[in-house]
Amino acid sequence: xxxxxxxxxxxxxxxxxxxxxxxxxxxxxxxxxxxxxxxxxxxxxxxxxxxxxxxxxxxxxxxxxxxxxxxxxxxxxxxxxxxxxxxxxxxxxxxxxxxxxxxxxxxxxxxxxxxxxxxxxxxxxxxxxxxxxxxxxxxxxxxxxxxxxxxxxxxxxxxxxxxxxxxxxxxxxxxxxxxxxxxxxxxxxxxxxxxxxxxxxxxxxxxxxxxxxxxxxxxxxxxxxxxxxxxxxx
Numbered sequence: 001x002x003x004x005x006x007x008x009x010x011x012x013x014x015x016x017x018x019x020x021x022x023x024x025x026x027x028x029x030x031x032x033x034x035x036x037x038x039x040x041x042x043x044x045x046x047x048x049x050x051x052x053x054x055x056x057x058x059x060x061x062x063x064x065x066x067x068x069x070x071x072x073x074x075x076x077x078x079x080x081x082x083x084x085x086x087x088x089x090x091x092x093x094x095x096x097x098x099x100x101x102x103x104x105x106x107x108x109x110x111x112x113x114x115x116x117x118x119x120x121x122x123x124x125x126x127x128x129x130x131x132x133x134x135x136x137x138x139x140x141x142x143x144x145x146x147x148x149x150x151x152x153x154x155x156x157x158x159x160x161x162x163x164x165x166x167x168x169x170x171x172x173x174x175x176x177x178x179x180x181x182x183x184x185x186x187x188x189x190x191x192x193x194x195x196x197x198x199x200x201x202x203x204x205x206x207x208x209x210x211x212x213x214x215x216x217x218x219x220x221x222x223x224x225x226x227x228x229x230x231x232x233x234x
Contacts, residue, residue: 003033005033006033006217006218006219009031009033009218009219010219012027012030012031013027013031013219013221015222017222018222018223018224018225018227019221019222019223019224020223020224020227021185021188021189021192021213021223021227021228021231022181022185024213024221024222024223025040025181025184025185025188025213026181027221028040028177028213028214028215028218028221029177029180029181029184031215031218031219032177032215032218033215033217033218034215034216034217037068037176037177037178038176038177038215038216038217038218039067039068039069039173039175039176039177039215039216040173040174040175040176040177040184040213040214040215041171041172041173041174041213041214041215041216042170042171042172042173042174042188042191042192042211042212042213043169043170043171043211043212043213043214043220044169044170044172044192044195044208044210044211044228045167045168045169045208045209045210045211046164046168046169046170046195046203046207046208046209047168047203047204047205047206047207047208047209048164048168048200048203048207049168050164050165050166050168052202054200054201054202055200055202055203056163056164057162057163057164057170057195057198057199057200058138058140058141058161058162058163058164058198059140059141059161059162059194059195059198060140060141060142060159060160060161060162060194061159061160061162061190061191061193061194062154062157062158062159062160062190063158063159063160063174063175063187063190063191064183064186064187064190065158065175065179065183065186065187066157066158066175067158067160067173067174067175067176068175068176068178068179069111069173071111071112071155071156072091072092072109072110072111072112073089073090073091073092073110073111073112073113073114073152073155073156074090074091074092074093074098074110074112074113074114075090075092075093075094075113075114075115075148075152076094076095076098076099076113076114076115076116076119076122076123076137077093077095077115077116077119077148078095078116078118078119081116081146081148082094082095084148084149085114085148085149085152087149088148088149088152088153089152089153089156090114090148090152091110092109092110095119095122096122099122099123099125099126102126102129102130103125103126103129106129108129108133108135110135112135112143112155113130113135113136113137113143114137114143114144114145114148114151114152114155115137115143115144116144116145116146116148117139117144117145117146120137120144123136123137134161134163141161142154142159143155160172160173160191162191162194162195168209170195172191174187174188174191174213175187177215188213189231192211192228192229192231195208196208196229206225206226207229208225208226208228208229209225210222210225211223211224211225211228
């Protein structure tokens with residue numbers, strides 16, 4: 001059963017209305033419930049069929065103001081690239097030793113994994129561990145690269161991966177409520193712009209079907225999808 005604060009916050013939202021992005025952010029910030037700094041997250045339902053390879057929308061975007069989270073980065077590399085990763089600020093660096101640790105100990109004390117192409121054959125052995133948790137390195141989002149310094153910098157700066165789920169929805173954070181309305185709006189526009197730009201050529205009809213914004217502990221606010229798509233394209 002929803003708590004009293006949640007119910008009170010929900011009463012302040014007109015569920016029949018589709019708000020503008022700015023209005024929705026204002027409501028979510030004003031409806032802060034928890035004592036901790038909640039994360040604001042967008043849920044974007046797309047008119048795609050994720051079962052089709054050419055409609056599996058996926059990508060990454062560096063949010064202008066980051067996510068507000070401290071990201072622990074693991075880099076899997078060999079030789080000189082290990083040194084480069086350490087100098088660039090990676091939290092954990094290694095090769096076969098760390099792959100073995102993940103495989104044998106189910107060690108997962110990290111938030112993102114970056115790997116160089118020459119070690120991906122070995123990384124494949126832990127794909128069943130990393131994959132379901134969204135941690136598997138992928139060249140499409142820039143986490144399989146020899147430019148490890150750049151990849152680390154982007155992740156630390158607030159790079160967000162987005163991927164449509166089986167229901168055709170993309171869920172992604174846009175920052176902490178403490179960021180304030182202006183910064184959250186800029187982050188939201190950056191994410192929406194990336195999703196709109198990733199529209200598959202084979203997608204028909206209205207691409208963005210619905211958009212909702214919610215904080216970690218708060219009720220969702222529905223956003224006018226057409227307006228959100230225009231905002232992203234502006």
